[in-house]
Amino acid sequence: MLLGATGFAGGHAAARLAEVAPDGLRWAVAGRRAAAVEALAKRHGCGAVVADVGDPSSLAGLAESARVVLSTAGPFATLGPPVVEACVASQTHYADLTGEVPFMREIIDRHHLRAKEQGTAILPAAGFDSVPAEVAVWTAMQEARRRGVRLESARTVYRLRGGLNGGTLASAIGILEHGDRKLLADPFSLAPDSALVGEERLALGDPARPVFDPTGGRYVAPFFMGAINRRVVRRMIELARVGKAPAVPAVLCDGLGPWFRYDEFQAVSKGRGWLAAWGMTALLGAGAGLLSTGVGRRLAKRFGPAPGEGPSEEVLRQGLTRGVTTCFVEDGENFVVRQEMQGDPGNTATVRILVEVGLALAAGEAKGGGVLTPVSALGERLVERLKATGGHSIEVQG
Numbered sequence: 001m002l003l004g005a006t007g008f009a010g011g012h013a014a015a016r017l018a019e020v021a022p023d024g025l026r027w028a029v030a031g032r033r034a035a036a037v038e039a040l041a042k043r044h045g046c047g048a049v050v051a052d053v054g055d056p057s058s059l060a061g062l063a064e065s066a067r068v069v070l071s072t073a074g075p076f077a078t079l080g081p082p083v084v085e086a087c088v089a090s091q092t093h094y095a096d097l098t099g100e101v102p103f104m105r106e107i108i109d110r111h112h113l114r115a116k117e118q119g120t121a122i123l124p125a126a127g128f129d130s131v132p133a134e135v136a137v138w139t140a141m142q143e144a145r146r147r148g149v150r151l152e153s154a155r156t157v158y159r160l161r162g163g164l165n166g167g168t169l170a171s172a173i174g175i176l177e178h179g180d181r182k183l184l185a186d187p188f189s190l191a192p193d194s195a196l197v198g199e200e201r202l203a204l205g206d207p208a209r210p211v212f213d214p215t216g217g218r219y220v221a222p223f224f225m226g227a228i229n230r231r232v233v234r235r236m237i238e239l240a241r242v243g244k245a246p247a248v249p250a251v252l253c254d255g256l257g258p259w260f261r262y263d264e265f266q267a268v269s270k271g272r273g274w275l276a277a278w279g280m281t282a283l284l285g286a287g288a289g290l291l292s293t294g295v296g297r298r299l300a301k302r303f304g305p306a307p308g309e310g311p312s313e314e315v316l317r318q319g320l321t322r323g324v325t326t327c328f329v330e331d332g333e334n335f336v337v338r339q340e341m342q343g344d345p346g347n348t349a350t351v352r353i354l355v356e357v358g359l360a361l362a363a364g365e366a367k368g369g370g371v372l373t374p375v376s377a378l379g380e381r382l383v384e385r386l387k388a389t390g391g392h393s394i395e396v397q398g
């Protein structure tokens with residue numbers, strides 16, 4: 001069941017499902033506007049369900065009639081909670097495209113224990129936020145174990161080509177308007193109880209300045225989605241360390257303490273790029289500063305893409321993401337995990353990932369329930385599925 005199918009990312013997810021759904025899989029598009037939902041269903045030859053997030057009985061019907069709900073109906077801070085509640089109540093697996101940390105914290109607190117007991121997988125952040133980050137660290141953990149070395153830290157540098165959705169801008173504005181600043185600043189905000197407190201915890205805060213990347217031989221700037229991805233990765237690792245990530249055995253985290261550091265950066269130039277990296281960092285800081293004011297948010301709403309809008313077909317097609325994760329080891333040679341994702345990161349790559357998570361859930365591949373992360377619930381099956389799409393390569397080098 002694909003909720004939010006009438007939106008920008010949802011429309012692409014519906015098209016992707018129509019292309020790759022295995023024979024015999026029954027699926028449907030869902031949304032609040034009956035005519036639009038029915039037109040989509042007709043185009044893709046699937047079912048149609050009319051449901052409004054503001055109407056609990058329509059959501060209950062939607063969740064009860066499905067084995068898996070995929071939601072692209074965001075901003076999730078406002079539209080997500082009732083959908084997750086309906087899915088937990090009817091023991092229906094769920095995955096979405098959120099990158100909103102306060103929403104993820106809310107559903108962990110409200111639903112993790114019950115979903116775990118029932119074996120219902122609730123998987124937020126099943127798109128470009130934050131599956132490539134999880135896949136990079138999961139692959140690094142596997143490789144470190146195979147080599148018999150201890151991972152000290154890992155750092156992904158992205159090179160991206162793509163556009164921005166109105167829905168993503170609306171979600172970012174929502175977080176800045178209503179998000180709890182303390183929760184947003186805490187690098188452990190999505191982790192279960194951790195051994196780290198106070199100073200040590202804050203020492204693992206988000207990078208705020210450029211660093212020199214030895215693998216690319218250039219300075220790189222902090223990645224604007226890094227704060228989200230770092231927290232999701234932290235949840236996966238901390239769940240695994242205490243034996244509570246159903247698809248990631250605790251043994252993979254041997255020697256990987258809570259002080260393990262995972263950071264994300266973006267490449268901004270081809271040369272050494274000290275100035276460009278500082279320029280990008282200053283620009284991002286200024287952008288975040290502006291969006292944290294009422295005037296800045298009004299300007300973004302006025303001049304940015306509106307909900308329902310997104311990049312052109314050409315940008316979607318020509319988009320590309322390269323993620324190079326350098327894995328620093330304590331007692332051996334460093335190595336690198338390389339990922340390449342074809343198409344616009346926020347749409348083409350994102351819906352490719354979401355649909356594979358959905359198909360894995362429908363095929364019963366989740367190893368357990370709870371409000372988990374996609375990799376902690378699906379592990380190797382998800383990595384294999386992504387590789388098999390042909391649009392997402394994952395390799396270890398060095």
Ligand SMILES: NC(=O)c1ccc[n+]([C@@H]2O[C@H](COP(=O)([O-])OP(=O)(O)OC[C@H]3O[C@@H](n4cnc5c(N)ncnc54)[C@H](OP(=O)(O)O)[C@@H]3O)[C@@H](O)[C@H]2O)c1
Pocket residue numbers: 003004005006007008009010031032033051052053054072073074075076079097098099125126127128129130165166167168169171172306307308309310345346347350
């Ligand atoms: N993780 C990632 O990498 C990633 C990438 C892209 C997007 N996203 C996130 O995905 C979300 C959607 O993005 P988008 O660009 O597709 O946004 P969008 O075009 O604005 O789509 C939002 C969808 O939610 C639906 N909706 C709104 N209110 C509803 C209600 N009361 N009941 C049922 N459905 C309702 C809309 O229906 P109508 O058509 O009827 O308005 C539409 O289908 C955003 O939160 C964005 O941040 C994440």
